[in-house]
Amino acid sequence: MLARIMSYGLTGLVGYPVTVETDISYGAMVYETVGLPDNAVKESKERVHSAIINTGFTFPNSRLIVNLAPADVRKEGTIYDLPIAIGILTASGEIKKEDAERWLFLGELALDGHVRGITGVLPMVIDACERGYTNIILPRENALEASYIRKANIIPVGSLNDAVLFLRGMKHIDPQPYSERQARHRQYECDFSLIKGQQAAKRAAEVAVSGNHNLLLIGTPGSGKTMLARSIPSILPELTNEEALEITKIHSVAGILPRGGGIVTERPFRAPHHSASVPSLVGGGTRALPGEISLAHYGVLFLDEFPEFSKTVLEALRQPLEDGFVTITRTAAKAQYPSDFMLVAAMNPCPCGNFGSRVNECRCNRYQIERYRNRISGPLLDRIDLHVEMTEVAYDELASKQDSESSESIRERVNAARLIQAERFSGEGILYNSQMSAGMIKKYCKLESDAEELLKLSFTKLNLSARAYNRIIKVARTISDMAGSTDISKAAIAEALQYRSLDSKYWGNL
Amino acid sequence: MRYTEEDRLNIFMSIAFEGAARSGLLCEANNGGAEEFRNRVLEGSAEFGSGTSAAKKRFVRECASNTYIDDFIAMLEKNEIVAVTRSDTLYPPLLANIYDPPYVLYMRGAGAYKRIEKPVAVIGTRHCSEYGRKVAEMMGEALAENGCTVISGLAYGCDSFAHEGAMHAQNNDYPTAAVLGQGVMTEKHDSTSKTMERILERGAVISEYLPRTAATRHSFPMRNRIISGISNAVLVVEAGRKSGTMITVDCALEQSRNVFAVPGRITDVLNCGTNEMLRKGMAQPVYSTDDLLCQLGIEPKTAHKEEKISITDPEQKRIYDLLAEGDKSFDTLLEKTGLTLGELSMHLTDLEFSGLIKQLPGRVYMIDR
Numbered sequence: 001m002l003a004r005i006m007s008y009g010l011t012g013l014v015g016y017p018v019t020v021e022t023d024i025s026y027g028a029m030v031y032e033t034v035g036l037p038d039n040a041v042k043e044s045k046e047r048v049h050s051a052i053i054n055t056g057f058t059f060p061n062s063r064l065i066v067n068l069a070p071a072d073v074r075k076e077g078t079i080y081d082l083p084i085a086i087g088i089l090t091a092s093g094e095i096k097k098e099d100a101e102r103w104l105f106l107g108e109l110a111l112d113g114h115v116r117g118i119t120g121v122l123p124m125v126i127d128a129c130e131r132g133y134t135n136i137i138l139p140r141e142n143a144l145e146a147s148y149i150r151k152a153n154i155i156p157v158g159s160l161n162d163a164v165l166f167l168r169g170m171k172h173i174d175p176q177p178y179s180e181r182q183a184r185h186r187q188y189e190c191d192f193s194l195i196k197g198q199q200a201a202k203r204a205a206e207v208a209v210s211g212n213h214n215l216l217l218i219g220t221p222g223s224g225k226t227m228l229a230r231s232i233p234s235i236l237p238e239l240t241n242e243e244a245l246e247i248t249k250i251h252s253v254a255g256i257l258p259r260g261g262g263i264v265t266e267r268p269f270r271a272p273h274h275s276a277s278v279p280s281l282v283g284g285g286t287r288a289l290p291g292e293i294s295l296a297h298y299g300v301l302f303l304d305e306f307p308e309f310s311k312t313v314l315e316a317l318r319q320p321l322e323d324g325f326v327t328i329t330r331t332a333a334k335a336q337y338p339s340d341f342m343l344v345a346a347m348n349p350c351p352c353g354n355f356g357s358r359v360n361e362c363r364c365n366r367y368q369i370e371r372y373r374n375r376i377s378g379p380l381l382d383r384i385d386l387h388v389e390m391t392e393v394a395y396d397e398l399a400s401k402q403d404s405e406s407s408e409s410i411r412e413r414v415n416a417a418r419l420i421q422a423e424r425f426s427g428e429g430i431l432y433n434s435q436m437s438a439g440m441i442k443k444y445c446k447l448e449s450d451a452e453e454l455l456k457l458s459f460t461k462l463n464l465s466a467r468a469y470n471r472i473i474k475v476a477r478t479i480s481d482m483a484g485s486t487d488i489s490k491a492a493i494a495e496a497l498q499y500r501s502l503d504s505k506y507w508g509n510l
Numbered sequence: 511m512r513y514t515e516e517d518r519l520n521i522f523m524s525i526a527f528e529g530a531a532r533s534g535l536l537c538e539a540n541n542g543g544a545e546e547f548r549n550r551v552l553e554g555s556a557e558f559g560s561g562t563s564a565a566k567k568r569f570v571r572e573c574a575s576n577t578y579i580d581d582f583i584a585m586l587e588k589n590e591i592v593a594v595t596r597s598d599t600l601y602p603p604l605l606a607n608i609y610d611p612p613y614v615l616y617m618r619g620a621g622a623y624k625r626i627e628k629p630v631a632v633i634g635t636r637h638c639s640e641y642g643r644k645v646a647e648m649m650g651e652a653l654a655e656n657g658c659t660v661i662s663g664l665a666y667g668c669d670s671f672a673h674e675g676a677m678h679a680q681n682n683d684y685p686t687a688a689v690l691g692q693g694v695m696t697e698k699h700d701s702t703s704k705t706m707e708r709i710l711e712r713g714a715v716i717s718e719y720l721p722r723t724a725a726t727r728h729s730f731p732m733r734n735r736i737i738s739g740i741s742n743a744v745l746v747v748e749a750g751r752k753s754g755t756m757i758t759v760d761c762a763l764e765q766s767r768n769v770f771a772v773p774g775r776i777t778d779v780l781n782c783g784t785n786e787m788l789r790k791g792m793a794q795p796v797y798s799t800d801d802l803l804c805q806l807g808i809e810p811k812t813a814h815k816e817e818k819i820s821i822t823d824p825e826q827k828r829i830y831d832l833l834a835e836g837d838k839s840f841d842t843l844l845e846k847t848g849l850t851l852g853e854l855s856m857h858l859t860d861l862e863f864s865g866l867i868k869q870l871p872g873r874v875y876m877i878d879r
Binding site: 200219349355356357359360362363366367389457461489490495 | 870
């Protein structure tokens with residue numbers, strides 16, 4: 001007898017329906033899985049066999065063929081254990097065909113018949129619902145994750161037995177109720193109020209977040225670069241529903257959602273170590289899984305010790321930084337992932353870190369310093385709008401007296417500035433000042449006359465590159481938005497100039 | 511330039527014992543004088559110190575010949591290098607009296623044909639701070655203005671700033687001379703190469719090494735004895751705890767030169783060395799350019815330049831006055847002035863562009879004069 005059971009597959013974030021065809025016919029006992037299964041799918045044979053027997057059903061003792069259609073797409077992972085088991089039981093007459101074929105099955109089986117959680121549930125459920133497969137039976141562990149889709153009728157099961165009894169109508173299982181995204185109570189380990197002093201750097205972080213600019217922090221060890229970077233998620237605006245779903249999709253595919261957890265509620269903060277390889281950062285592997293830049297989508301990618309990352313890794317960041325997505329191609333898989341993240345990089349001023357310090361002596365020679373700084377190429381540096389120097393603590397005698405603002409109140413200002421930008425760019429297809437093209441800069445960035453003068457003067461005085469020009473105007477635009485002014489004032493340009501220290505003369509000639 | 515027989519003898523010794531005047535002197539002593547030594551080399555009966563390789567002996571024999579020395583002098587003339595030997599009148603008289611004076615100083619540049627007047631060494635660490643830069647330039651300029659020749663090592667940092675400062679002086683036709691730890695024909699591959707070009711126009715570049723000898727790690731300590739040896743006095747601008755500047759200071763004390771040091775803040779690492787020298791009594795403190803000149807017994811020629819700084823904006827004047835008390839970070843200024851971040855940035859940018867202040871790494875500001 002032949003059974004057709006629906007299941008689902010994923011390439012990247014895009015799903016496709018998979019039909020699990022199971023055929024039992026007379027003949028010598030054979031059990032074959034076809035339809036380009038990978039190793040995990042091939043091994044499902046053993047799991048399915050044991051699970052069926054240990055649940056108390058009989059395993060058919062005849063010729064058994066399982067085909068995963070479409071047969072020309074590679075099937076991966078352990079998603080198909082449950083659908084195959086259901087298929088076998090349907091084909092052998094344990095379940096009625098019309099009962100089983102209404103449903104879509106996802107899930108991994110344990111040898112004792114329990115159903116285990118799988119990765120990539122959310123993108124599959126979203127896609128399946130769009131294609132009309134709304135009745136879904138999936139592991140209980142993944143139920144919460146799938147419950148954010150309103151259309152879906154989710155039946156969570158804990159074991160193969162549950163599933164069979166439910167299909168036979170002998171057991172009632174409540175569909176997983178639709179969950180509204182919880183208004184989160186934000187709990188961040190780092191808050192801006194905890195950072196004493198460093199007013200200038202904190203302000204720069206606020207500017208960066210308001211206009212979604214990338215940020216490079218430069219400072220001696222212990223000046224608080226990491227602390228500042230870790231606090232940045234706390235001033236990012238709240239996630240919208242769509243954003244939260246998109247992040248969850250990526251995290252689901254990568255399998256990094258917390259166990260039993262639902263949707264991602266906070267903006268991701270990813271801080272890979274500087275020994276990271278290109279595939280780990282950009283994405284890759286035989287299955288073309290997302291890398292850190294996609295995991296940091298709508299959040300912050302923090303690269304500490306920026307020049308210590310290998311040159312190829314840093315250069316690989318350029319395209320995703322510009323485009324906001326990355327396409328990963330492997331022989332067996334091809335996937336496109338979004339990568340719209342805010343880059344926060346931190347570096348020491350020299351290899352030993354004490355360049356310009358008053359407290360510790362720098363023991364680097366000029367070549368070492370030059371080599372260190374040259375590891376960050378010009379084109380990459382051009383994609384980082386704000387370079388901020390952190391002041392050595394020894395200089396800040398007064399800092400502790402001052403009250404520090406909390407992240408909460410900074411975030412309100414950020415929201416206001418982002419709102420202005422959203423209104424301005426409503427017809428342009430972009431959201432932030434950092435994304436402005438040269439044409440848009442002309443259109444939206446009117447400089448007051450003395451601001452214009454200052455900008456011109458700065459070119460001769462600071463030896464700025466032509467490329468720095470647009471960056472300065474973009475940042476000045478954000479600063480003006482934060483102040484609520486329509487034209488760009490001299491003060492805004494002056495402040496923006498302060499954020500280009502790597503271009504300026506001092507760094508240029510050591 | 512005509513080289514006398516005695517000059518040629520010194521040139522021979524210089525080629526044979528390049529940069530190792532001490533071992534040259536030893537051979538001379540064993541063989542009864544340089545001339546005797548050369549004769550014995552040509553005969554093949556010269557006594558070398560123990561441990562001299564056969565190859566080295568062969569080389570010494572080769573360069574003792576007249577043709578070799580003639581070729582060498584021709585090469586010098588072609589490259590406009592002057593060999594100032596110990597028997598030359600241009601040889602710095604103070605240097606001749608040190609323990610192991612070089613046989614020959616190879617000199618390039620406009621100053622190579624002149625006598626060095628009132629030489630004063632200005633030295634300091636390679637890793638110099640903005641403060642060190644300021645002091646080195648200021649001292650170099652004041653000394654050169656008053657007829658001194660500033661001697662230094664053309665290293666990156668304080669040394670080059672001292673040279674640069676000296677060349678700001680307009681009324682001195684031999685403002686500065688650089689003593690190198692490598693041959694005068696070798697190329698420098700960093701920003702000091704530009705300074706070297708300018709020095710060649712008005713001053714001199716000096717080395718005891720043959721013109722094409724590359725630098726080694728041992729050659730720099732050796733040249734330090736020449737820096738202090740040439741000079742009347744040595745001024746240390748800035749030195750860390752383990753700075754190479756200390757070697758020059760030790761040489762200077764050994765040669766009984768006056769050593770001066772610029773006192774620094776006790777919290778700054780780069781001033782540990784100079785402060786330590788002052789404490790140990792190795793050096794005398796110097797408080798200003800006039801102070802230094804007085805201690806050197808020079809009447810300051812130029813009246814102290816009274817720079818009137820006119821800042822119209824009252825806020826900028828306030829910021830300037832705050833910085834006059836000492837370097838301040840951006841945050842400190844923000845707090846002390848009570849200005850908003852944008853306003854302060856604007857004023858600082860204005861001040862910076864008018865050349866009154868300067869930004870240091872870590873967003874620290876200082877007065878730039």
